[in-house]
Amino acid sequence: MQLRYSFRLYPNGPQRSALARAFGCARVVYNDALRAREDARAKGGVFPKAGDLSRLLITEAKKTTERAWLG
Template identity: 80%
Template structure:
């Protein structure tokens, strides 16, 4: 038998702000990585490796 739970979280105002900030930062990093890969593809270069891409994005930030 499989057990399933259903619940909902109700964050406070401060938690909502923190979650929005965290998800906003994650979205920016994802879009920057996507843009770097698209630029590499359009220039005919190989895709940057994940580690190299992380280093590049961290230094740009």
């Protein structure tokens, strides 16, 4: 037998902005990873693994000025 719970969160103002920032960061990194994999497929290159994408995208993105908010 499986149990299922249903609940709802009501974040206050600062919590909303923190959640929005976290989800925005996740969306940016996900889209960058998707683009990197699509580029590799189009070039016929090696399909990048998750660890390589993490190191390449997240670490390098933090070094750029327009994405400094990621770190």
